[in-house]
Amino acid sequence: MALLEVNNLGISFGGLRAVDEFNLKIEQGELYGLIGPNGAGKTTVFNMLTGIYKPTDGTIFLDGKDVTGKKTAEINKAGVARTFQNIRLFGDQSVLDNVKIGLHNSFEYGTATGIFRLPKFFSTEKKMDKKALELLSVFGLDTMANVLASNLPYGKQRELEIARALATNPKLLLLDEPAAGMNPNETRDLMNTIALIRKEFGVTILLIEHDMKLVSGICEKLTVLNFGRVLAQGETSAVLNDPEVIKAYLGE
């Protein structure tokens, strides 16, 4: 059974059909790319997959469970985490706290335990700190744990967002333009990092990206969106050589 199975997904905003008859099947452990021109509806698909938008038609199955139209927080608990194209960190909190917020549902103690500083507070916080630092060290961010998230350089903010998403222990990780605004060196580092987290966390990845070097370098399968519809779908090399795709997106 596929990890993510999307059937005939569609959404309308008033008279505008933003996404129509979108189908997608991602197997466990795959690295899947979603590409297409600006305004094709890629981020809208992400927003439907994470419950930020409610789809007008179609179904989304995660690991055999129907998550169509569920609340964002519930979908996250079911195993979907994401990053954003325009970075959405908790800017007024430290790098460490950002990851600890991601760990919120994995480590529990009640509000009263926190207010009265019962022993469980200290033991759980210690475990959370340890786990958060472990996650941060994957990205080399552990040395900046106490820096405010908004004070991080741009590239590091993107990595912190990935770390925070991984903290929720997802089965499927959605990355929305992870290489946006990065120079070629940073993009190369990012490709290595994505390969590393895939190996280390055993997470399936779906990413939106415009950088074709990155897409052709790491994605195994691709779906191309154009005007809200699927233009081509399949193995990366086959899709990138498709004359339709070249005409609509890559340029002749």
Next chain:
Amino acid sequence: MKILEKLKKSTQKIIGPVADTVSKYAKKVITPVVNLYKKLNKPTKKLIRTETVILALFAVVSVMESSGNLTSLMKGLLVPVCAYSLVAVGLNLCVGYLGELSLGHAGFMCVGAFTSALFSRTFQDVIPDVPRFIIALVLGTAVAALFGFLIAIPVLRLSGDYLAIVTLAFGEIIKNVINVLYVGKDSKGLHFSMKDQMSLNMDLDGMMLINGPQGITGTPRQSTFLIAVLLLMLALIVTHNFVHSRTGRAVMAIRDNQIAAETVGLPVTKYKLVAFTLSAAIAGVGGVLYAHNINSLTATTNNFGYNMSIMILVYVVLGGIGNFSGSVIAAVVLTMLPELLRGLSTYRMLIYSIVLIGLMLFNWAPGILKWREAHGLNATAIIGRFKKKEVQ
């Protein structure tokens, strides 16, 4: 000259050893405490500093009071100042950490005040003083929290200006309802009416508890300055612990970016409710203190209406949004100021408003902030200067 030198030597002989032993013991006691303090993180250090300052002020004021150096006007202000500080701390939790503007916190204070005063008055002759006050305190806080919870359910679906307007209306409604509420007690039990005193149909031995616009009279005056200060210190600890816990982090995450908070699996509505309820509860504690400090408790615009709500918001904004100790400082200064300026009679409110504008500019104007930065007049720079001295 010789005599002077001799004198110096002899005094050194006497004082030297004494000073040595004193400093030895002082070092033994102080060094571990200082080391322990240095290990703490920044917010905890700030909390300890604030609590120490409050304790010190309490000690100074207590000494002044017992030696008769405090005017009766000032004496009368001690408990209200703590009550307002408490409400300001509660509102700061709502504005600074939940990120929602509430203009109805005087309403929660009002609920706490009237619930506890009604309880104290009803059981005045039945329950002994100390347990009665404790129950009144718990009850007032709990009912304020309950109102906070109930109001929050519909209100937190709104945000920004809409939320502010609805909470403002809540405060006014509470005040107006209490103004037409008549409650009496006689041998048959409690009587309620929303019309007038006569329609209660009480026996001759009946006693009015809430008498409409005249409110509750004869509440036992049990909130002393000591209790008020202790409760204020407790509230500061509670809010600090709340903010720096799993729940507090979640609340701040929701404030910083609600969509991101949802995508990492935070139950947004739940944590908004928790924070708003706690905020209302703390305002309720302020109300309990306030009610047990005055003989006749009435609900007027000045003490529980929008005037008060906005006054408290002024404390929060001037003290710094998200800064609990700042709220306390602002509440103390701005409550004391009009009384201290009383001698200037006509110009009192003029000077008060000029001070307000001045403080606001000093705290928030970008130009002045830049100037303060350049001349080392911001908080971190000032604290930094003290640190250097310690090292030397």
